[in-house]
Amino acid sequence: MTEVLFVLLEEYADWEAASIAAELNQLEGFTVKTVSNEKQAIHSMGGFSTLPDYTFVEACQKEFAALVLIGGKSWRSDKAKEVDALVEKAKQQGAVIAAICDATVYLGSIGLLNDQKHTSNQLQDLQDYAGANYTGANQYVEVQAIRVDNLITANGTGHLEFAKEILLALQVKPEKEIEQWYNFYKLGYYEAIKQELRNAGTDHID
Amino acid sequence: MTEVLFVLLEEYADWEAASIAAELNQLEGFTVKTVSNEKQAIHSMGGFSTLPDYTFVEACQKEFAALVLIGGKSWRSDKAKEVDALVEKAKQQGAVIAAICDATVYLGSIGLLNDQKHTSNQLQDLQDYAGANYTGANQYVEVQAIRVDNLITANGTGHLEFAKEILLALQVKPEKEIEQWYNFYKLGYYEAIKQELRNAGTDHID
Numbered sequence: 001m002t003e004v005l006f007v008l009l010e011e012y013a014d015w016e017a018a019s020i021a022a023e024l025n026q027l028e029g030f031t032v033k034t035v036s037n038e039k040q041a042i043h044s045m046g047g048f049s050t051l052p053d054y055t056f057v058e059a060c061q062k063e064f065a066a067l068v069l070i071g072g073k074s075w076r077s078d079k080a081k082e083v084d085a086l087v088e089k090a091k092q093q094g095a096v097i098a099a100i101c102d103a104t105v106y107l108g109s110i111g112l113l114n115d116q117k118h119t120s121n122q123l124q125d126l127q128d129y130a131g132a133n134y135t136g137a138n139q140y141v142e143v144q145a146i147r148v149d150n151l152i153t154a155n156g157t158g159h160l161e162f163a164k165e166i167l168l169a170l171q172v173k174p175e176k177e178i179e180q181w182y183n184f185y186k187l188g189y190y191e192a193i194k195q196e197l198r199n200a201g202t203d204h205i206d
Numbered sequence: 207m208t209e210v211l212f213v214l215l216e217e218y219a220d221w222e223a224a225s226i227a228a229e230l231n232q233l234e235g236f237t238v239k240t241v242s243n244e245k246q247a248i249h250s251m252g253g254f255s256t257l258p259d260y261t262f263v264e265a266c267q268k269e270f271a272a273l274v275l276i277g278g279k280s281w282r283s284d285k286a287k288e289v290d291a292l293v294e295k296a297k298q299q300g301a302v303i304a305a306i307c308d309a310t311v312y313l314g315s316i317g318l319l320n321d322q323k324h325t326s327n328q329l330q331d332l333q334d335y336a337g338a339n340y341t342g343a344n345q346y347v348e349v350q351a352i353r354v355d356n357l358i359t360a361n362g363t364g365h366l367e368f369a370k371e372i373l374l375a376l377q378v379k380p381e382k383e384i385e386q387w388y389n390f391y392k393l394g395y396y397e398a399i400k401q402e403l404r405n406a407g408t409d410h411i412d
Contacts, residue, residue, distance in 0.1 A: 021252025046227025
């Protein structure tokens with residue numbers, strides 16, 4: 001079973017984790033594990049009490065295919081420093097590293113956004129917080145989400161684009177099916193069907 | 207503090223709860239409470255272990271503004287029958303009753319979808335499961351989400367439309383701001399800004 005680790009700090013952003021966790025955990029061969037500073041319940045922005053599966057120390061002993069850093073209100077606190085070793089472990093393993101919203105600012109602050117194209121909520125804010133450790137402004141792109149090699153970043157409204165890039169990076173199913181999954185949730189059931197029909201019509205004409 | 211109760215059964219659908227929970231729980235004066243059969247941890251489709259705040263029995267003793275029934279894989283099990291009393295309590299209180307995805311099928315099965323316009327994932331499936339207790343087919347509409355008086359229903363891809371209707375029903379802020387919130391997450395940051403600018407331009411011309 002391939003494990004995907006979701007890093008959740010206190011006051012994590014529910015919506016940034018929800019779509020990708022549900023899709024991944026329902027796929028044959030994949031399982032989602034939540035990771036935090038301690039084993040006691042943490043609380044989402046939405047008021048949900050979540051019991052982490054692993055502490056960061058435990059997670060460092062695991063093999064995993066992706067490390068997903070979920071945004072929220074604690075990425076600028078001391079608690080975030082405890083994630084450093086797990087990110088290092090992910091790099092050593094060649095795991096996908098995916099960060100959304102304020103978790104991207106954390107990645108910038110530990111020098112991981114200097115060499116590849118990436119995004120965040122706002123460049124100026126990223127620069128202000130990450131300081132001298134961030135020298136990647138020339139690689140910053142204003143998009144919902146972007147994936148370059150094993151690095152995925154997204155802004156806080158890009159939860160579905162973030163999910164799509166993670167599914168693509170992990171090659172969980174054919175690209176066309178991932179695109180259909182994305183459209184289903186992005187456009188909604190009725191609009192997605194209409195688009196499918198339009199595309200089928202275009203294919204036919206071609 | 208106005209409480210909004212989220213009913214979560216085993217294997218609940220993370221994404222159907224996430225956006226609306228986070229928005230509501232961050233609003234001044236509102237707090238989200240999770241409710242399930244027992245106090246022990248339940249598990250989302252995404253593999254998150256969630257500790258409920260209340261059991262259904264406890265929740266029946268509370269005052270609440272809305273009862274939000276989150277879809278998932280247990281609404282056709284015996285566990286769902288334990289929700290009946292809480293739905294009855296919500297009706298007595300005049301609370302908003304909001305159901306998404308398979309939770310709408312549950313509402314149909316207890317006779318709550320017969321008098322007002324509503325939606326679900328699929329009419330035929332709703333009819334098949336709800337049986338004789340459902341006589342509302344002539345009120346069924348094929349939309350992402352719909353609100354009539356205190357009843358809100360949505361299909362499983364309509365999590366943001368579902369959220370918008372709950373925010374509107376609870377009148378948490380001016381309608382225009384709720385629409386902006388919806389566009390921000392539906393369209394994403396960059397597209398939402400473009401739309402705002404277009405609308406501002408149109409306003410100016412008018």
